[in-house]
Amino acid sequence: MNNKSDSEIAGKVTASGPAKSSITLKVNGAERRMEIAPWTTLLDLLREYLNLTGTKKGCDHGQCGACTVLVDGKRINSCLTLAIMKDGAEVVTIEGLAGRDALHPLQQAFIEHDAFQCGYCTPGQICSAVGLMNEGRAKTADDIRELMSGNICRCGAYPNILAAIQEVTQAGARRTKR
């Protein structure tokens, strides 16, 4: 399924394959109801059915983290997730992070720290970092490095990615202390 989108494949086989099922997801705050084949991954659903192409297909095998999204608040690899299994879940993608007037603090910090070069891994990096902050276990730079190891950056922007995440986690810690 590397070269063809899932919808192309699904379009050809549904006549003989099992029937599509109806699922409902809350995506970036909006309820979305869709008819999908059981083999549609959450990643393909986001990109091909909902045109949310911010979430990237990198390796498509759970090794690179470019497809990271938040499902019920937890970061996961959407490429290894069957959408049908997440019926009723709440999904947040990179498109759902910014507020009405301002970017998410992590998005802003990535810009300020120049935490990317080509940008392909960035949506996954930022969603993963949001998950990391929700988890609240990263206290040091080493912790962040370890707990961000599921997101690979081929450009090697790691020092700036680390700096961006560190700035936001530290700002969060300062706010909590006050």
Added chain:
Amino acid sequence: MNNFSYTRAGDVASAVSEIARDNAAKFIAGGTNLIDLMKENVARPSRLIDITRLPLDKIEEAKDGGLRIGALVTNTDVAYDEQIEKRYPLLSRAILAGASPQLRNMATTGGNLLQRTRCYYFYDTATPCNKRDPGTACSAINGFNRIHAILGASEDCIATHPSDMCVALAALEATVRVTGKNGDRAIPFAEFHRLPGDTPQTDTNLQADEIITAVDLPAKGFADNHTYLKVRDRASYAFALVSVAAALEMDGNEIKEARLALGGVAHKPWRDTEAEAMLNGKEAIKENFQKAAEAILRDAKGFGHNDFKIELAKRAVVRALRQASEMGETGKKYGDKLHRTADQPR
């Protein structure tokens, strides 16, 4: 991905009857390994039975003073569970040494046990593989075998079991609880996974109609003296070349009881009770650690690229035993950094 039909199991009994009806059906929970294998055309299930909504997602106290981990508890939830961290920190450490936070959020306890080898030939459908297509050949024996087994391998398969969690569960002598058409049974961890022999297509002794419901931990957790040492090609997010779970019960500097399990070296987590017995009643000194290491690796056999693993494993055993024995006062600090192997260079 090939087509398949999908059904969601409402209870354990119907999950078992669904799987018994169709021998090409598979259970799916976290999916982190199975979906990947389906994309690679290695797994071709006709039907997926979604078990994620079964009530197997709790960690509970067991009557014998141990803990029962439901088969659907995620790797993350096991690793950071307060009781697991306190009573079975070795298990926390091993889990956090594996995969990535995203994968650990998805992967389940039962699925971790059933994940398949990451042998590159098993994944590559263009090459022969006895595990994938029985009776073809093992491409790894005379191929690139840097990541392959040095213990318990056969002429038909030299694949390794990839789990970190299972290495700790082997050392802790966990029990796997399963349910099938013929009722419930409990499988000692050492008997759950198999060596390849001439049937490498079969990874475990789980029957086709059985489902894992829980993993039981015995009361003894070796919280005071333990380590999980993982040696790999990069600092994080890589499978073990060699890993060692060491758990000791100490009396001063004397070892009262030793448990040792190795990962990355065999078709199953490798335990050697004879080598463990050599340590019991002995002083925790390097000479004794070395004797145990020599004993564990006495029958080790390399296949060329992986020859280095034999010496590496010996040294890893010695280092793990030293770390575990020295834990006490100074070593407590390791416990505070549960997500990192103690030995990782900064």
